[in-house]
Amino acid sequence: MIHFNKVTIIGVGLIGGSLARVLKEKGLAREITGAGRSRETLELALKLGVIGHMGQGMRHAVENADLVVLASPVGTFEAVAGEIGPHLKKGAILTDVGSVKGNLVRAVEALLPAGVSYVPGHPIAGKEKHGVSEASGTLFQGAKCILTPTDKTDRQALETVQALWQAAGANVVLMNPDVHDHIFSAVSHLPHAAAYAMVNTVAEFNEGTENYITFSGAGFRDFTRIAASSPEMWRDICLLNGPNLVEMIERYQVSLNSIKKAIKHKDGGKLEKMFRTASALRRGLG
Amino acid sequence: MIHFNKVTIIGVGLIGGSLARVLKEKGLAREITGAGRSRETLELALKLGVIGHMGQGMRHAVENADLVVLASPVGTFEAVAGEIGPHLKKGAILTDVGSVKGNLVRAVEALLPAGVSYVPGHPIAGKEKHGVSEASGTLFQGAKCILTPTDKTDRQALETVQALWQAAGANVVLMNPDVHDHIFSAVSHLPHAAAYAMVNTVAEFNEGTENYITFSGAGFRDFTRIAASSPEMWRDICLLNGPNLVEMIERYQVSLNSIKKAIKHKDGGKLEKMFRTASALRRGLG
Numbered sequence: 092m093i094h095f096n097k098v099t100i101i102g103v104g105l106i107g108g109s110l111a112r113v114l115k116e117k118g119l120a121r122e123i124t125g126a127g128r129s130r131e132t133l134e135l136a137l138k139l140g141v142i143g144h145m146g147q148g149m150r151h152a153v154e155n156a157d158l159v160v161l162a163s164p165v166g167t168f169e170a171v172a173g174e175i176g177p178h179l180k181k182g183a184i185l186t187d188v189g190s191v192k193g194n195l196v197r198a199v200e201a202l203l204p205a206g207v208s209y210v211p212g213h214p215i216a217g218k219e220k221h222g223v224s225e226a227s228g229t230l231f232q233g234a235k236c237i238l239t240p241t242d243k244t245d246r247q248a249l250e251t252v253q254a255l256w257q258a259a260g261a262n263v264v265l266m267n268p269d270v271h272d273h274i275f276s277a278v279s280h281l282p283h284a285a286a287y288a289m290v291n292t293v294a295e296f297n298e299g300t301e302n303y304i305t306f307s308g309a310g311f312r313d314f315t316r317i318a319a320s321s322p323e324m325w326r327d328i329c330l331l332n333g334p335n336l337v338e339m340i341e342r343y344q345v346s347l348n349s350i351k352k353a354i355k356h357k358d359g360g361k362l363e364k365m366f367r368t369a370s371a372l373r374r375g376l377g
Numbered sequence: 378m379i380h381f382n383k384v385t386i387i388g389v390g391l392i393g394g395s396l397a398r399v400l401k402e403k404g405l406a407r408e409i410t411g412a413g414r415s416r417e418t419l420e421l422a423l424k425l426g427v428i429g430h431m432g433q434g435m436r437h438a439v440e441n442a443d444l445v446v447l448a449s450p451v452g453t454f455e456a457v458a459g460e461i462g463p464h465l466k467k468g469a470i471l472t473d474v475g476s477v478k479g480n481l482v483r484a485v486e487a488l489l490p491a492g493v494s495y496v497p498g499h500p501i502a503g504k505e506k507h508g509v510s511e512a513s514g515t516l517f518q519g520a521k522c523i524l525t526p527t528d529k530t531d532r533q534a535l536e537t538v539q540a541l542w543q544a545a546g547a548n549v550v551l552m553n554p555d556v557h558d559h560i561f562s563a564v565s566h567l568p569h570a571a572a573y574a575m576v577n578t579v580a581e582f583n584e585g586t587e588n589y590i591t592f593s594g595a596g597f598r599d600f601t602r603i604a605a606s607s608p609e610m611w612r613d614i615c616l617l618n619g620p621n622l623v624e625m626i627e628r629y630q631v632s633l634n635s636i637k638k639a640i641k642h643k644d645g646g647k648l649e650k651m652f653r654t655a656s657a658l659r660r661g662l663g
Contacts, residue, residue, distance in 0.1 A: 215592065216594075237592075270584060274582070274589050274592050277582055278594070279594060279596060279597060281579075282597050283596065284633070285633065287636065287651060287656070288635075288655075289571060290658050291654060293567075296559075298556060304658065306523075307564040310503075310568055310569065312662060314568040314602075315568070315662075316659070317600060320596075320656065321656075322656050326645050327645075333641070337637055337641060345578075346577050350570050350573065350574055350615070351623055351626045351627070354616065357616060362612045363608050365573060366604075366612060368577060368580070369577050370573070370576075370605055370606065372580050376598060
């Protein structure tokens with residue numbers, strides 16, 4: 092059974108807060124300290140009992156921590172790692188919950204002193220509502236959690252973080268950080284970019300005083316829901332996973348071209364075949 | 378108050394069945410007859426009390442009907458109109474619930490004999506589950522219903538169909554058939570084509586024995602839910618609204634290009650601005 096003397100969560104939002112709740116509910120940590128940019132969020136987290144202590148500044152918050160969890164926006168990881176690196180104790184484990192790995196993992200790792208183990212992670216969980224008030228100890232139940240150890244990752248630290256996610260009810264998958272980024276450029280980053288592009292395409296048009304978008308039905312709303320996500324966060328993800336995402340956008344444009352061509356040629360058989368393949372695959376996902 | 382002696386619904390699925398339920402629950406018709414390709418569906422509709430009579434063949438089913446509703450797949454409209462046209466009584470109203478108007482409206486209208494009024498319609502309603510067993514008299518409550526009269530559409534027939542949809546709780550919007558097709562190529566047909574293209578893009582990749590798609594989260598699932606829709610129906614819609622949809626796919630590709638370009642140039646400001654515009658618009662839709 093894993094047990095930490097002190098865990099520091101940097102960024103106590105939905106994901107960081109939910110992991111804190113798991114630690115508390117399962118009795119996995121003696122002390123849970125929260126840190127982050129927003130004092131208001133930390134005070135709320137304290138009031139809700141998600142964290143037991145509020146860090147006075149990032150450096151102080153990580154002192155003596157056995158486990159530090161980066162759960163702030165992925166665009167802040169390098170800066171935060173640079174700031175806290177020198178203040179981590181020997182033997183501490185640093186992990187994160189960011190949705191980009193690859194180069195970012197290597198950049199963070201390079202900022203850490205010897206004796207600190209970095210175990211990069213990415214739980215595939217979330218819900219429509221954000222923020223610490225939505226945090227729940229059951230958020231990760233049945234979800235996949237991907238860990239992307241590097242050549243330098245300490246085996247024991249990896250096992251500890253793996254045990255933590257298993258305690259949270261997640262199914263841990265080990266993966267190369269670059270493979271991770273290729274997969275998620277396809278299944279997550281591309282759909283977000285595509286949803287933003289879709290809303291912007293339709294928003295150009297007006298019919299009388301009403302924008303075309305006011306005629307949208309449930310399909311359009313489902314399709315574009317993810318375009319309501321945080322623009323700053325997605326800006327950072329797109330930049331951090333740039334080359335993969337550019338590849339995927341280009342592949343997506345090829346796929347759109349096939350449909351466009353079949354429509355232009357009035358090729359009903361081809362259209363139906365493409366739609367049938369996609370439909371069967373999508374139904375399989377539930 | 379409108380009242381019909383005999384209404385015939387051709388295609389008793391979710392939409393046709395729900396309109397039949399409205400007619401019955403509001404006491405707007407003495408007789409409701411169902412017709413369509415599938416005898417099984419009609420028997421179920423009869424058993425559920427959605428229709429009161431089952432037509433013995435399409436021609437016979439429309440005889441003496443005051444109102445005939447085309448609610449079969451939009452790809453069948455021309456063939457059905459050609460078949461039933463000569464059998465419609467003088468003074469009958471033909472309406473439909475199809476999601477393509479424009480040229481299709483003109484084609485159907487050309488097949489009707491003098492003395493029959495055609496009032497093209499498109500209720501913006503639906504739900505994930507299809508079929509007559511899902512039909513409900515409240516499906517159209519608060520929904521938009523677009524009517525696209527032509528130069529030939531009889532004013533009184535238009536008012537009658539308008540009153541029917543208002544009785545169903547819908548907000549009726551009158552619109553030119555070609556404007557309708559341009560709007561819906563943007564807000565409905567493009568997202569469907571884009572969702573099919575997205576699933577096919579991601580399906581190309583495998584990681585070990587698992588397809589990338591198995592790593593998809595709630596975002597991807599929301600985004601591609603509409604790709605589970607009927608391939609035949611969407612093949613027909615894409616072909617019937619071809620030129621508009623090709624225009625929209627091209628505009629969408631331009632919007633994707635802007636994102637791709639900003640990523641390539643590492644232009645975070647531009648990316649954030651595009652995402653922020655889309656995000657604000659999307660949040661406004663609820």
